[in-house]
Amino acid sequence: RKEVEQDPGPFNVPEGATVAFNCTYSNSASQSFFWYRQDCRKEPKLLMSVYSSGNEDGRFTAQLNRASQYISLLIRDSKLSDSATYLCVVNPAGNQFYFGTGTSLTVIP
Amino acid sequence: NAGVTQTPKFRVLKTGQSMTLLCAQDMNHEYMYWYRQDPGMGLRLIHYSVGEGTTAKGEVPDGYNVSRLKKQNFLLGLESAAPSQTSVYFCASRRYGLTGGVSGGFFGPGTRLTVL
Numbered sequence: 001r002k003e004v005e006q007d008p009g010p011f012n013v014p015e016g017a018t019v020a021f022n023c024t025y026s027n028s029a030s031q032s033f034f035w036y037r038q039d040c041r042k043e044p045k046l047l048m049s050v051y052s053s054g055n056e057d058g059r060f061t062a063q064l065n066r067a068s069q070y071i072s073l074l075i076r077d078s079k080l081s082d083s084a085t086y087l088c089v090v091n092p093a094g095n096q097f098y099f100g101t102g103t104s105l106t107v108i109p
Numbered sequence: 110n111a112g113v114t115q116t117p118k119f120r121v122l123k124t125g126q127s128m129t130l131l132c133a134q135d136m137n138h139e140y141m142y143w144y145r146q147d148p149g150m151g152l153r154l155i156h157y158s159v160g161e162g163t164t165a166k167g168e169v170p171d172g173y174n175v176s177r178l179k180k181q182n183f184l185l186g187l188e189s190a191a192p193s194q195t196s197v198y199f200c201a202s203r204r205y206g207l208t209g210g211v212s213g214g215f216f217g218p219g220t221r222l223t224v225l
Contacts, residue, residue: 004151034213043199043216044152087151089213095140095159096167097213101151 001026004090006100014108017078021103023088024070032091033064033071037084038102044087047073078107110135113217115200121223122190130185130220132200139205141183142167142214143175145196152199158183159205190224197221 006023013019025033033050048055050062050071061074071088085102092098116131132141143155154167156175164175172194174186183202187194201214 008149032213036213043218045216046212049212091213095157095165096154097142098154099144099152099213101149 003027003092003098004088004100006088006103008101008103010104010106012106012108013078015078015080017107018074018076019078019105020072020074021086021088021105022070022072023090023100023103024068025088025090025092025098026069027090027092028066028069030069030090030092032097033062034089034097035060035062035071035073036087036089036099038087039084044099047086075105078105080107080109083107112136113200113202113215115198115217115220117220118218119221121225122187123225124191126190127186127188128190128222129187130198130200130222132183132185132202132217133181134183134200134202134215134217135181136202136204136215137180138202138215139180140203140214141177142201142203143173143183143185144199144201145169145194146199146219147196155185155198190222192224195222195224 035047036044037047038044054063088100142157144152158177161180198220200217203214
């Protein structure tokens with residue numbers, strides 16, 4: 001079983017829409033969670049960490065559900081510039097991080 | 110600050126050739142990582158290092174070797190390249206810290222390697 005699983009999409013949404021991505025993880029002892037953004041042919045960049053109480057950064061909201069072992073990312077009022085692949089990342093313990101395969105988002109004018 | 114840099118950006122090898130990929134970071138980070146990214150597979154950890162002079166195997170270490178002689182540099186070597194090693198290679202670094210609030214790392218721009 002994979003450590004981290006994501007719906008690959010693609011998600012095609014109109015500008016201004018709200019879109020949500022989920023990511024499930026297999027190790028219940030996982031301690032750290034993150035969302036990264038990766039533009040085409042570029043390196044992944046940290047979008048936000050995911051805290052147990054949930055956290056918000058502008059139009060982006062990240063949530064953690066430990067009971068069901070998933071994390072989510074909600075994007076409100078989508079912009080054309082939000083088009084990218086979103087990777088969820090889980091740190092089960094120690095020094096290794098596991099990346100999901102990514103969810104592709106295209107925001108349509 | 111340059112952040113994380115990788116050399117070279119592109120390379121084409123023939124089967125059996127060897128090469129070394131260089132990763133350098135100027136953030137004084139303790140941890141450094143080498144990943145490969147393949148379509149549909151996501152990022153997979155090859156090797157990592159928690160400090161100068163130390164290395165450890167990740168998820169897919171076979172066919173690769175690494176060295177961390179200086180804190181700011183992490184080298185990835187392919188001794189005898191195979192077509193299965195065609196991929197995009199990313200280096201990442203992060204600071205030491207407790208798990209909470211520590212990111213998965215800052216990434217370099219990647220090296221696109223093709224093995225014919």
